Amino acid sequence: MLDHEYTTKDIFRKNFFKDWRKEMTAEEKSKITDLTKCDFTEMSEYFKAQSEARKAMTKEDKQKIKEENERTLQQYGFCIMDNHRERIANFRIEPPGLFRGRGDHPKMGMLKRRIRPEDIIVNCSKDSKHPEPPPGTRWKEVRHDNKVTWLVSWTENIQGSIKYIMLNPSSRIKGEKDWQKYETARRLKKCVDHIRNQYREDWKSKEMRIRQRAVALYFIDKLALRAGNEKEEGETADTVGCCSLRVEHISLYPEKDGQEYVVEFDFLGKDSIRYYNKVPVEKRVFKNLQLFMENKELDDDLFDRLNTSILNKHLQELMDGLTAKVFRTYNASITLQQQLKELTNVEENIPAKILSYNRANRAVAILCNHQRAPPKTFEKSMQNLQSKIDAKRDQLADAKRELKISLDLAVQRVEEQLMKLEVQATDREENKQIALGTSKLNYLDPRISVAWCKKWGIPVEKIYNKTQREKFAWAIDMADQDFEF
DNA sequence: GGGAATACTTAGAAAGTTACCG
DNA sequence: CGGTAACTTTCTAAGTATTCCC
16 A cells, blocks of 8 residues: 555554554564554555556456456356346455545544455345355354344454445346335425425424424425535544535535525535535525534534434425435436436437537436546547547548539548537536435436436446446336436 | 434545546 | 347445434
């Protein structure tokens, strides 16, 4: 990890050294007392050399390794569930290493210990054959619980939480659950107006807890914020969601940039991704927020009478199966559908339509705040693309000059190529810091995309790659071009 | 009602593979 | 055909939500 930024961080070094010392012999312990005096370059060089050697392998050797991997996959990567052979998602045990938390994680650098057969619980049906533990060892337990979906579990030593081996998204059990998730979101569509009216009423409630609940729900609905469970202090990075927002995370402006009642959000959410947004809100919301913030310190909870369990109990009463996260699914999917309707232009060719699709997808990613670090090579690759475009322009000009006699197919072809490149450039620029994958995989009802493809004669392969088609097989089967979310 | 345990979904980074261009 | 950029897969952390127990 020597080349990684992690190793420059104090907490990382401190945690690592502390755990390392626990593993040392008495002799080592007395000798190795200062991390700054430790030189790991020899080890580092060794691993770099290994990686170089791997790259330099002959085609044949690479092929052999590929075949070996395939055999491993066939042997360990599948199980039989309800008489179907299903792909397992993560069938390899997590190797030992140094814990890499996201953001300012207090435990980064701690030693993640090796998992042994004695740590492993196997879950399977009574009459089934399951993998035997390595010779001379035994599993912690073999149980037969058919109320859960996991095949294997163990307890991890950093947070003390349980890790699971489960099935691949292409499996029946995951697919059905996914479908169900979108059906719940579609039921929300039918009653969302009523729920919105309800929380608007509740902004006026005499009870503080109800006002807080109603304002929080408004944020979850309007801004697609996450619920915001409480977290144990000092165990994880300091991040928040809606219910766990603190006074320090918002600023109120009665007037800003020509707009009234502006709320400025600035906090770290899941994975320590920053959420920054300035939104005009309704006057009642604004006044309520002022009230919630009265006589509070910066690090006090904004919604001190509310948590996710109270909120979800309330939601459950409004609609069967309704929880805070359903709003994210609902708003993401409905946004995609609306955007596709708005942006798709009948006249345009397939690449242009796909650009429209990506833009609709992007609108959702922005709503859900799905960000990525700009690719390290972004500027350079943008420049390269630009020079390609310039070259193509020249080529087109030449072609037109030379062939002005007739409307030539060659000219048309070059024009198309140029247009394709320009579309590509726009798409890439707009996508610099936006991650589309998460919303595509987890928030957008795939039937919307499938219907859109069928309607405009666009091959589904242009939208979903092989893995995604496997995950969304149920939707590809199910949706016709008239599907409405 | 509250905290801990449990099971599941969602998330971005990194590694690995493929496609494309000169 | 080799280098690189784009795309895909893997990895596992970090959330949400429910259940269990007192």
